[in-house]
Amino acid sequence: MSTRRDLRDAAAQEVRRKASLAKAAARSLGVLPAELRKMALLNMASSIENRADEIVDANRGDMRSFRGPDALRDRLLLDRKRVMEMAASARAVATLADVVGEVVESWTTATGLEIERVRVPFGLVAVIYEARPNVTAEVAALALKSGNSILLRGGSEAVRSNKAIIEATRAGISEMLPVEAVQLVENRDRSGVDAVLRAEGLVDLVIPRGSAEFIHYVRQNSKVPFIETGAGNNHIFIDKDADLNMATKIVINAKAQRPSVCNAVRKLLVHKDVNPGYLRSLIADLSGLGVKVKGCERVRRTVPWVEIASPEDWDLEYMDLTIAIKIVDSLEEAADHIGKHSTKHSEAIITGSDEAASKFISLVDSSTVLVNASTRLVDGGVFGFGSEVGISTQKLHSRGPMGLRDLTTTKFVVRGRGHVRE
Amino acid sequence: MSTRRDLRDAAAQEVRRKASLAKAAARSLGVLPAELRKMALLNMASSIENRADEIVDANRGDMRSFRGPDALRDRLLLDRKRVMEMAASARAVATLADVVGEVVESWTTATGLEIERVRVPFGLVAVIYEARPNVTAEVAALALKSGNSILLRGGSEAVRSNKAIIEATRAGISEMLPVEAVQLVENRDRSGVDAVLRAEGLVDLVIPRGSAEFIHYVRQNSKVPFIETGAGNNHIFIDKDADLNMATKIVINAKAQRPSVCNAVRKLLVHKDVNPGYLRSLIADLSGLGVKVKGCERVRRTVPWVEIASPEDWDLEYMDLTIAIKIVDSLEEAADHIGKHSTKHSEAIITGSDEAASKFISLVDSSTVLVNASTRLVDGGVFGFGSEVGISTQKLHSRGPMGLRDLTTTKFVVRGRGHVRE
Secondary structure, three states: OHHHHHHHHHHHHHHHHHHHHHHHHHHHHOOOOHHHHHHHHHHHHHHHHHOHHHHHHHHHHHHHHOOOOHHHHHHHOOOHHHHHHHHHHHHHHHOOOOOOOOEEEEEEOOOOOEEEEEEEEOOEEEEEOOOOHHHHHHHHHHHHHOOOEEEEEOOHHHHHHHHHHHHHHHHHHOOOOOHHHEEEOOOOOHHHHHHHHOOOOOOOEEEEOOOHHHHHHHHHHOOOOEOOEOOOOEEEEEOOOOOHHHHHHHHHHHHHOOOOOOOOEEEEEEEOOOOHHHHHHHHHHHHHOOOEEEEOHHHHHHOOOOEEOOHHHHHOOOOOOEEEEEEEOOHHHHHHHHHHHOOOOEEEEEOOOHHHHHHHHHHOOOOEEEEEEOHHHOOHHHHOOOOOOOEEOOOOOOOEEOOOHHHEEEEEEEEEEEEOOO | OHHHHHHHHHHHHHHHHHHHHHHHHHHHHOOOOHHHHHHHHHHHHHHHHHOHHHHHHHHHHHHHHOOOOHHHHHHHOOOHHHHHHHHHHHHHHHOOOOOOOOEEEEEEOOOOOEEEEEEEEOOEEEEEOOOOHHHHHHHHHHHHHOOOEEEEEOOHHHHHHHHHHHHHHHHHHOOOOOHHHEEEOOOOOHHHHHHHHOOOOOOOEEEEOOOHHHHHHHHHHOOOOEOOEOOOOEEEEEOOOOOHHHHHHHHHHHHHOOOOOOOOEEEEEEEOOOOHHHHHHHHHHHHHOOOEEEEOHHHHHHOOOOEEOOHHHHHOOOOOOEEEEEEEOOHHHHHHHHHHHOOOOEEEEEOOOHHHHHHHHHHOOOOEEEEEEOHHHOOHHHHOOOOOOOEEOOOOOOOEEOOOHHHEEEEEEEEEEEEOOO
């Protein structure tokens, strides 16, 4: 009992101390010239490259202690190639256009008051994430580029790798920026997470990444503003006018290329007028790739060996090679089904009709709606954000892949010449 | 016990029924042409004018039952003039540029993927507010113009006025828009508020307006995304180079014109090099207007009869004619004091120096920073938003006066030609 409380106190102290340092550093970060932030990130990239051996060594330590499943093991692994990719990603972010100080809108009122809405950093951003050490460098780069300090709390299994990456990052930026701007929470139990969620007044924004259960935990417990990321019960709708070769290519890419990530497809809706022969061959292709296919009654009438999807199936975000297929009477029925079951992450239509595409876009209320493209493309890197802080599934502030602008807020600057309220 | 639960159940039923109707209406609202929304709002304005007598009559009923203080009584009152102003405000919103469907950004990736970030309505927005019936029409107009349905829960003392305004609004829009898009919660106790805060999946965004305690209650209890509005412990800093006549005019306007609202000034910081004779005359002017002046030790050395401000005073949002004055050694000390004590609503500098203005703007982390202008100008109407939904004091999503764009989110639309993830 007392040990548990000691752990909590130690975690809270660590978090408050590091958050205070980072918050103080944030005050200077936002006002430093953009050129300094850019140079710091280029140096950070070189520093990660120069210390690649140390980072790979530290990662070996994490890998030796790791006891989890293979899929997670692969996410934890850092080899030289992955470290070089981390550096390249920081370099890509460095050269993006600076967003701090951007005048979003400006106008002059009839009375001569000059009003500007100016983009400013949040201040201190915290990210809580899984044992994926590449995220450490990506998120740090995006935060610094957008003028924010960053408090990182990565998965406990990656703590050695993360320390090595943070050391390289700090060494890289130290000539241009205060190193206190980058902080790693080293606490390894849940109390470190709780301390971040309770750092009101210090942490301006927390971005949780991870399982649906974890996001739910944050929603219930955070005293700090947060942006929900994550769950992707994503749909592809094959319309009656679809180019069917394109449809196959996209469905296979969206389902099989990397089934455990949030932008993979989980459900396929097929217009009733699509040739049954096509559906048979698509299901055969998917099965050939090891995909487990479930379906509605109508699908089973076409392919009798398909397992019937249960009512719960339509709400599940399969993390493996499973897909459920439903035949629908119309585009409207597809949109209705999506409205009821989707997590509002990403949905795609495959169609040859511009009119159908427009209708689908306006009826589907998700972060990203794609036309004739794979849901796997919903990604900060693909979108050109250098990398991403996460993919927001909420409507407030950010929606979809989050890049530099999503790590900023705005403030109004109002200039008068003695103006008062009449 | 059972009665209390019955009340809760009745409130929850009322809210869920009305929210469901409004949510269904929202699906069509966002896709209707902008011209229809504009015509609907112009009609709403005429309808309010035509029913002015009914609205004033209903308001008389509310006024007869009202038992609160005079300041609140005045906020509840609707006479013909105020009803006409409500209509004028709806007309002003009608003619603003439409924001739905606006392409915020668009670009094409190297692989030819066309990406657009498009502005879309939230869906169903709920606003919980005090007994100020003019807010009912203003918020309904902003919501409809931005393609949202609206669920209104106004102060229980104004329920007759609000019903009359909603009836006029619905009659006005009925030829163009589904009337279900505008809903009033008629429940009169706290259980109606609680039901709104628990309408997950129906209400997309809730905007609470009211006291600091009420906002705190929402923060603790809401299961729905919300935007905090409100408290304004606002500062004016008189710099050493200030035009002192301008300073007096602005301070008096900000303090005395309407002391109970959130954009009034509460604290005055004065540079030590400002002439003591000026401070004496400013304090005399304020006192002459009935303002109670408190001050730091240094202020008292100049004007001995001033009451010493307690440490708590610096954090208080006086709702009456009180001001506390502090002498500071520098602009930096002023910014530090503001950083520690402000609620981050609105802060102003009075200065003749562009350099000092720039420094103040970058050091002060508040929703609005003003140069040579009164804090009272921080207002949606003054800013040109037609009216406002509230003034956000948070950094997420919206900051400062909230107009049409603040009632929208965005979605990504991605168009490919069979693009997949490599």
